[in-house]
Amino acid sequence: MINKSQLPRGFGQWAVFLLGLFFVLFGLPLIVGGVKLIAVGGSWYYLPAGLAFVASGALLVLRRPLGAWIYAGLFVATLAWSLWEVGLRSWALVPRLLGISLLMLLVIAALPVLDPAPRLRRWPLVMATAVVVTVIFVVAFVRDASWPVALARSGATTQSSLSQARADWPAWGGTTAAQRYSSLSQINRQNVGTLERAWEYRTGDLPEGRWGAETTPLKIRDTLYLCSARNILMALDARTGHELWRFDPKVADESIPYTAACRGVTYYSVPVPEGTTAVEHCATRIFEGTLDARLIAVDARDGKPCAGFGANGEVDITRGMGEVLPAMVSITSPPAIVRGVLITGHQVLDGQYRGAPSGVIQGFDAVTGELRWAWDMARPDRTGLPPEGEAYTRGTPNMWTVATGDEELGLVYLPTGNSAADYISSSRSEPENRFSTSLVALDATTGRLAWSFQTVHKDVWDYDLGSQGTLVDFPTAAGPVPAIILPSKQGDIYVLDRRNGVPLTGVEERPVPQGGVEPEQRSPTQPFSLYHSLRKVELTERDMWGMSPIDQMFCRIQFRTASYAGIYTPPTTDRRWIEYPGYNGGSDWGGVAVDPVRGVIVANYNDTANSSRLVSRAEADQMGWFTRHHPRHVEHAAEGAGDPQIGVPYAIDVNAGWRVPYTGMLCKEPPYGGIRAIELATGKTIWDRPFGSARANGPFGIPTRLPLEIGTPNNGGAVVTAGGLIFIAAATDNLIRAIDIETGDTVWKDVLPAGGQANPMTYEVGGRQYLVIMTGGHHFMETPIGDQVIAYALPKTD
Numbered sequence: 001m002i003n004k005s006q007l008p009r010g011f012g013q014w015a016v017f018l019l020g021l022f023f024v025l026f027g028l029p030l031i032v033g034g035v036k037l038i039a040v041g042g043s044w045y046y047l048p049a050g051l052a053f054v055a056s057g058a059l060l061v062l063r064r065p066l067g068a069w070i071y072a073g074l075f076v077a078t079l080a081w082s083l084w085e086v087g088l089r090s091w092a093l094v095p096r097l098l099g100i101s102l103l104m105l106l107v108i109a110a111l112p113v114l115d116p117a118p119r120l121r122r123w124p125l126v127m128a129t130a131v132v133v134t135v136i137f138v139v140a141f142v143r144d145a146s147w148p149v150a151l152a153r154s155g156a157t158t159q160s161s162l163s164q165a166r167a168d169w170p171a172w173g174g175t176t177a178a179q180r181y182s183s184l185s186q187i188n189r190q191n192v193g194t195l196e197r198a199w200e201y202r203t204g205d206l207p208e209g210r211w212g213a214e215t216t217p218l219k220i221r222d223t224l225y226l227c228s229a230r231n232i233l234m235a236l237d238a239r240t241g242h243e244l245w246r247f248d249p250k251v252a253d254e255s256i257p258y259t260a261a262c263r264g265v266t267y268y269s270v271p272v273p274e275g276t277t278a279v280e281h282c283a284t285r286i287f288e289g290t291l292d293a294r295l296i297a298v299d300a301r302d303g304k305p306c307a308g309f310g311a312n313g314e315v316d317i318t319r320g321m322g323e324v325l326p327a328m329v330s331i332t333s334p335p336a337i338v339r340g341v342l343i344t345g346h347q348v349l350d351g352q353y354r355g356a357p358s359g360v361i362q363g364f365d366a367v368t369g370e371l372r373w374a375w376d377m378a379r380p381d382r383t384g385l386p387p388e389g390e391a392y393t394r395g396t397p398n399m400w401t402v403a404t405g406d407e408e409l410g411l412v413y414l415p416t417g418n419s420a421a422d423y424i425s426s427s428r429s430e431p432e433n434r435f436s437t438s439l440v441a442l443d444a445t446t447g448r449l450a451w452s453f454q455t456v457h458k459d460v461w462d463y464d465l466g467s468q469g470t471l472v473d474f475p476t477a478a479g480p481v482p483a484i485i486l487p488s489k490q491g492d493i494y495v496l497d498r499r500n501g502v503p504l505t506g507v508e509e510r511p512v513p514q515g516g517v518e519p520e521q522r523s524p525t526q527p528f529s530l531y532h533s534l535r536k537v538e539l540t541e542r543d544m545w546g547m548s549p550i551d552q553m554f555c556r557i558q559f560r561t562a563s564y565a566g567i568y569t570p571p572t573t574d575r576r577w578i579e580y581p582g583y584n585g586g587s588d589w590g591g592v593a594v595d596p597v598r599g600v601i602v603a604n605y606n607d608t609a610n611s612s613r614l615v616s617r618a619e620a621d622q623m624g625w626f627t628r629h630h631p632r633h634v635e636h637a638a639e640g641a642g643d644p645q646i647g648v649p650y651a652i653d654v655n656a657g658w659r660v661p662y663t664g665m666l667c668k669e670p671p672y673g674g675i676r677a678i679e680l681a682t683g684k685t686i687w688d689r690p691f692g693s694a695r696a697n698g699p700f701g702i703p704t705r706l707p708l709e710i711g712t713p714n715n716g717g718a719v720v721t722a723g724g725l726i727f728i729a730a731a732t733d734n735l736i737r738a739i740d741i742e743t744g745d746t747v748w749k750d751v752l753p754a755g756g757q758a759n760p761m762t763y764e765v766g767g768r769q770y771l772v773i774m775t776g777g778h779h780f781m782e783t784p785i786g787d788q789v790i791a792y793a794l795p796k797t798d
Contacts, residue, residue, distance in 0.1 A: 012113040016060055019106055020067065023057025026550070033553045040560040042541055045081055046553045049074060060107075065114045068107050075104045079132070085542055091670040091710065095545060095552045104129050167764035169219040172264040172334050173591070174761070177471040178404050180593035180719045182762045186769035188723030191794060192738045192748045198770060198793040199241035203228040207253070207260040211785040212757060213776025214261040214332075214589070214716070219763040220284075225300065226789065227262035229776060231290045233298060238765040241791055245303035247296075249314070254326045255292035257349045258639055259779065262288065263402065263589065263758075264334040267300065268366050271340070282306035287366075289331025289344055293318045295364065310369030317346060320374070321357045322391030329357050333589070336412055338405035338444035341373075342366040343412050345399030348420060350462070351643025351652060354427060356420035358391065359398030361440075363447055373447030377431045383447050393429075395420040397436040401589050402468040404484065406498060411450055413484055413498065414440045417464030423571050423614060424648040425458045425521045437463055439486050439494075441501060451501035455488050457523035460571055462583040462640070463489045467591040474504055475599070475681045485594065487587035487603060490567060491535030492528060493683070505683060506530030516563070516570025516577070517614055517650065526568055532683035534586050534605040534676065538566045539578065545669040547699045551660050555667035558658075562611060573614040573650060580668075582610035582656065583640070590717025590730060590759055594680065600741060601678040602718050602726050604691055607711070609668050611655040612640070620644055620651035639780065656780075657713065663699040671711020673731065675718075677741060687744035692731030701782070715757045715781050729756025729773050732781050736760065736773055754786020768793055 030050025037046055052074040059067030078100050086092035108129065166175065166183065174180045187195065205213070205228035217226035217236075223244065224236040230251045235244040266287040284300040294316055297309035305313025317331070318324045328349050335344040341363040348356050361375040373383045378393035386392055397416045404413045416439075419425075419432045428436070437456040442449060456463045467487040474483035474495055484498040495505045509525040516522065544555035563569055564578040571577055585606045593602045615625070625644045640654030658667045666672060671690035679686055692712030698704040716730035726739040729752060736756055738748040755777035762771045771792040777785040 012110070013063065016063060016110045016113045019110060020057040020060030020062075023053045023060060023071070023103075025057075027051065027053025027057060029550055030553065033550070033557060037553060037557050037560065040557065042556050042560045043085075045078075046549065046556075049078065049549065056107075060110070060114070063114055065111075068111060068114055071104065071107045075100055075129075089669075091545070092542070095548055099548050101129065168221065169217070169761045169763045170267055171218065172216055172266075172402055172759075173404070173468055173470070174719070176336075176405050176407065178402070178468050178591065179470055179472070179596060180591065180717060180759065181595055182719060182721045184721055184762060184764050184769045185723040186764070187721065187725065187762075187771065187794060189725060189740055189747060192723075192725060194795055195738070195748055195750075195771070195792045196795055197750075198791045200791070201236055201241040201243065201789040203232065203234065203787040203789065205229050205232055206785055206787050207256060210256050210258065210260050210779055211776060212259040212261045212778040212780065213774055213787070214259075214263045214758050214778075215774040215776065215789075216264045216759040216761050217772055217774070217789070218265060218267050219761065219765075220267055220300070222765055223300070224772070225265050225267065225286050226774070227265050227288050228787070229260040229262060230256070231262050231288060231296070233265065233286060233288060233296070233303060235286075235300070235303060236789070238763065238770070239768075241789065247298050247303040247305070249290055249294065249296050251291050252326075255290075255330065257291065257327045257330045257332075257347055259332070260291065261332045262291075263332060266334045266337060266342075268337050268342075270367055282308065285309070287335055287337075287342060289317075289333070289335055289346070291327070291330045291332070293324070293329040293331060293346060295331070295335065295342065295344060295369070297369070308368060310364075315364055315369045317344060317362055318357070319371075320385045320392050321360070322394065324357050328352070332400060333402045336403040336405040337366055338407055338412050339410055340366050341444050343403060343405070343442075343444060345401075345403065345414060347400035348398045350422060351640060351645055352420070354421045354645070354647030355394045358393050359396040359417070360392040361399060361414060361442065361447070363444065372445070375442055375447045375449070377435045378429055380431075380449065396432055397464075399440075400464075401466050402591075404469045404471060405444065406471060406482075409482070409499060410444050411441045411498070412444045413469045414442065415465030415467065415469060415486070416440055418459050418462060421645045421648045422462040422464075423460045423612070423652045424518065424645065424650055425460050426518050427648060428458075433458055437465060439465065439469060439484070439496070439501070441498070453486070453494070453496055453501045453503075455486070455492065455494065455527060456490070457526055458521055460518075460521075461490075461568065461579055465489070466588040468589070470592060470594055471498065472594055472596065472680065476504065485592060485601065487534075487592050489581065489583060489586040489588065491533045491581055491586035491605065493532045493534070493587075493592070493601070493603070493678075494529050495531055495683075512568040513565035513570060516572045519570070522570050532601075532678055532685075534603060534607075534674075535567070535581060536607055539564065539580050539609065539668065543669045544667055545665070546660055546667070547663055547665055551663060551665060554660060555658075558611065558667065571612065571614050573616060576611050576613045576655075578609055578611055578658070580609040581606065582608050582658070583654070584608060584656065584713065584715075588715060590715065593718045593720045593726070595720045595741060596680075597722065598741065599680040600686065600720075601680050602675070602720055602741065603678060604673065604675040604714055604718060604728060604730055606673050606713050607668075608666060608672050608713055609658045610640075611658040611667070613653050614650040615653050617649055617651065625651050664701055665699050671709075673711045673714045675726075675728070675739070675744070677744065689744045691728075693733045693735070695735075696733045696783070713781060715778055717759045719760050719762055721762060727760045727762065727771055729758065729760060729775075731756075732783055734775075734783060750792070752786075752790070753784075753788050755781060755783025757781055757783060768796075
C-alpha cells in the first residue's frame with residue numbers, strides 16, 4: 001500500500017483546484033439558466049443548484065473543507081428532489097443523478113487534501129454514496145424493464161383465405177393482404193437461438209449523402225427479386241444468394257429526392273385467356289417505380305425489359321404533370337396490381353413550393369402500360385390525361401407509401417399525404433381538405449372514388465399516412481367482417497370496414513387546441529380512435545431530458561417558452577411550437593404485422609417530439625432558404641429544417657426529434673421507440689416494451705456501446721411467424737432481433753454490418769426456412785450505410 005506521504009504534495013492540491021474550477025464553470029450556466037427558467041414558470045432547482053456549485057467550487061479552489069460540505073448538501077438535496085419529481089423512472093434519473101453522484105465521489109476523494117485529519121473516514125462515505133445511488137438505479141431499471149406479459153385475451157382469431165400457408169413471399173407485405181405474416185414454423189422459439197448466417201449478397205449500390213435502401217425482397221418459387229437504393233433490379237437464387245441477373249435503369253443522382261430508397265418491387269403473372277397460347281416473353285414480370293418517376297417492367301426470368309410494356313419496358317408517370325424538376329417526383333414504393341391494373345402514387349419532395357407537381361394517382365394496364373385512368377382529386381370528372389396545354393392539379397396530396405389491393409372487391413386503398421406546403425392550409429382547395437391525410441379507396445378498374453376516411457382535418461403537422469393498410473377478417477359479434485387496419489403517425493390505429501370505410505370500432509371527434517397562425521383554418525375537433533393508440537400521455541416539463549443538468553435545463557427552458565397545449569398544438573411564428581408525436585411518430589412506412597392465428601397485432605412505433613417554427617417569407621429569404629433546386633440550398637439538412645414553402649406566407653423550420661444542439665441528444669426523456677403486441681379482437685395491449693438499445697447511440701454521435709434498452713427511434717417494420725416469433729431490425733442499434741410474440745422477450749439477436757431500416761421477410765426453399773434483411777442504413781436515422789442482403793437459417797442437419 002502506498003503511504004500518503006509518498007504522493008507528490010502538489011498533485012492533490014492541483015486536482016482539488018481543477019475540480020473546484022470545474023464546479024464554478026459548471027455552476028455559472030446553471031445560475032443564468034435557472035433565473036430564466038424561474039422567470040418562465042419552471043423548476044426552482046437549477047438556480048440554487050448553480051449557486052451551490054459556484055460556492056462549493058470557490059471554496060475548493062481555496063482548499064476549504066466547507067466546499068465539500070456544501071456539495072454534500074447539494075447532493076442530498078438533488079437526491080431528494082429527483083425522487084420527488086420523477087420517482088423511480090430509470091432514464092429520468094440519469095441526467096438528475098448520474099453526474100452529480102460521480103462528482104460526489106470525487107469530492108469525497110478530495111477530503112484528505114481539504115482536511116488532513118478528517119473527522120469522517122472517506123471510504124465509508126464513498127461506499128455509502130455508491131451503494132445508495134447504485135441501489136436507486138438498479139431498482140429503477142429493473143422496475144422499468146418489466147412490461148406486462150400474458151394478459152388475458154379473448155382467443156379470437158381471423159384465420160382465413162387472406163393468410164393461407166405459403167412458402168413464398170409474393171408481395172411486399174407478404175401477401176396482397178399485407179399482414180406481414182408467415183405460416184412457416186421451422187424456425188421457432190425453441191431453436192431460434194441457433195440461427196446463423198446462410199449467405200450474404202452485396203448490391204454494390206452505395207449512394208452518398210442520402211442513403212436508405214429500405215428494400216424488402218420478394219420470393220417466388222426459387223428466386224428472390226429486389227431493387228437497390230438507386231433502382232437496380234436483381235434476381236437471386238433463394239438457396240444461395242447467387243445473382244441470376246440484374247437490370248440497371250440508370251437513375252441519375254440528381255433524381256434522388258430526400259432519400260435514395262426503393263422499398264420493393266411487384267410481381268405479376270400475365271393471365272392467359274382460355275383457348276389461347278401462353279405468352280412466352282414477359283409472361284411473368286417484375287415491376288418497379290424509379291426515383292426519376294418511371295415504371296419499369298422486366299421479364300422475371302432474365303431481367304430483360306418487357307418490350308410490349310410502354311416504350312421498351314417503361315412508362316413515364318410525369319406525362320400530364322407539367323413542369324417537373326429533378327427529384328420533385330419519385331416513386332419509392334412498389335406499385336399495386338388489382339384486376340390487371342398497375343396502380344401507383346409517388347413522392348413529391350416536401351416543403352419546396354406550393355405549386356409542386358400533382359399528387360395524381362394513376363392506373364396503367366399491367367400488360368401494355370397504357371394509361372387506364374388517373375385520379376386527380378380536384379378534377380374527378382377527368383379520368384385520363386389533361387387536355388393539351390393543361391396539367392393535373394398542382395400541389396395536391398400525394399400517396400408516397402405502399403397501397404393495398406383487394407382483388408375480390410376490386411378496390412385499391414391509398415394512404416394519402418398532405419398538400420404541398422405541409423404546415424399552412426389557407427390556400428388549399430375543398431378537395432385537398434377532404435382527401436389529405438386520408439385512406440382513399442378507388443375502384444381499381446375505373447379510378448372512381450369508392451369511399452374515403454380522414455384521420456386528420458386540415459393537417460398542418462405533416463401527419464401524412466405512411467403505413468400500408470393491412471387487410472383482415474375482423475372478428476365481431478355478427479361474425480368476421482372484411483376490414484382494413486390503418487395505423488397513423490399520431491399513433492391512433494383505426495379499424496374500418498373495407499367495403500365502405502365505416503369504422504368498425506369507435507372513432508370520436510374531440511376538441512383540440514386552437515389559435516396560432518391561421519386560427520380560422522384550425523378544425524375545432526379531430527378524430528381519435530377508441531380502439532387503440534400508440535400515443536403516450538402529453539409532455540410536461542418533468543419529461544425533459546439530457547446527458548447533464550445543463551442539457552436538461554436547456555430543454556426545460558425550451559419547453560416552457562414554446563407553445564404546447566398537447567397533440568394538435570397549432571403552428572406559431574412568434575415562438576417555436578412542440579409537436580408530439582412528431583412527424584416521425586407512431587407508425588411509419590414499416591406498418592404493422594398481424595398474426596391471424598393468435599389474433600395479435602404487432603406494432604413498432606416512435607415516441608419523439610418535434611420543435612418547429614413558421615418563418616416569415618422575408619426572414620426565410622434573408623436567411624437564404626431556397627428550394628432544393630437553387631444552388632444555395634443545403635442538401636443534407638434534415639427534412640423540414642429550413643424548407644422554403646415558396647408560394648405561401650411562411651417557410652418552416654423543424655428541429656426533428658427536438659435535439660439539444662451541442663450534444664445531438666433528444667430533449668424528450670427516453671424511451672424514443674417501442675414495440676407492442678395488441679389483441680386484434682379488442683384493441684387491448686398484451687405487452688409493450690422499449691425497442692432499441694443504446695449500443696450505437698450517444699452524445700456528440702459517439703456510441704456508448706451500452707446494451708441497455710433505451711428505446712431508440714426506428715424505421716421499418718416486422719414480420720411475424722407461426723413459430724411464435726417477431727423478426728425485426730428497424731432500430732438505430734444495428735441489430736436484428738427475434739422477439740417472443742407471447743412475452744415480448746428478445747430470444748435471439750445479431751449485429752448487422754449496417755442499419756437495418758427495412759422490413760425483413762421469410763420464406764422456405766428446399767425444405768429450409770430463411771430469414772432475409774436488407775442492411776442499407778439510413779441517413780435520417782444516422783445509421784451506417786450498407787448494401788448487404790443477409791439470409792439466416794438454422795444449421796444444416798444430415
